Amino acid sequence: MARATSRSSRFAEIWSTVRHIPRGKVASYGEIARLSGFIGQARRVGYALRSAPPGMRLPWHRVVNSQGRISLPKGDGSYQRQKRLLEKEGISLKAGKIDLQKHGWIRKLKYKRRQIR
DNA sequence: GTATTGACGTGCA
């Protein structure tokens, strides 16, 4: 076994991480990559999600880019599709962007930590 | 085998 070069096995880590994203929260491709053990390989996450077959109920819509923006093209309606799924979970988009401070699963701590609690 | 593209990220002009 050593090699487990199966593509599925390689993507399994990413799929598993994505599945751990709580409802109503979002994570970036880079964060998913890091949590899956693929630091700096955000691109692989996008590839894994694209290869993810439907039916496994993968919350792929909770994954956006670091800017809080949907990376899918608007041309074929993919953008709208994800946007709708997000709004359905209470995640609203502001000017095409998500407020990561509020909906980010792993938000970066800011220097202004007053009122945290 | 190389070249190009892609559901990305970060830095810089």
Add this chain to the structure above:
DNA sequence: CTGCACGCCAATA
């Protein structure tokens, strides 16, 4: 704010 370059890895031509 936008656009461009480079890095990262895998799939595709």
